[in-house]
Amino acid sequence: MAMITNVFKRNNEVQSLNDAFTALVNLNPNDKYKKQKAAGSLGGSCTSGFLKRQGKTYQRTR
Numbered sequence: 913m914a915m916i917t918n919v920f921k922r923n924n925e926v927q928s929l930n931d932a933f934t935a936l937v938n939l940n941p942n943d944k945y946k947k948q949k950a951a952g953s954l955g956g957s958c959t960s961g962f963l964k965r966q967g968k969t970y971q972r973t974r
Contacts, residue, residue: 915939915953916962920972929968 919935920927927935936950943949954970957963963970 915949916957920963920970923972923974925972926969929965929970932970 915936918939919932932954933950936953937946940946940949954963958965958970962972962974964973
């Protein structure tokens with residue numbers, strides 16, 4: 913959850929899929945698995961209800 917809250921700082925904040933993914937990847941620029949961690953953070957946050965995906969955007973719900 914820490915990675916997501918560094919990118920989505922406010923409730924109801926909306927970001928495009930590309931912007932959110934890029935921001936998450938840039939949190940760990942030297943990590944070998946940065947893309948996998950970014951994708952996992954977005955997927956896990958959607959599954960838990962922290963983010964809601966609407967087309968090509970993500971919205972923070974909590």
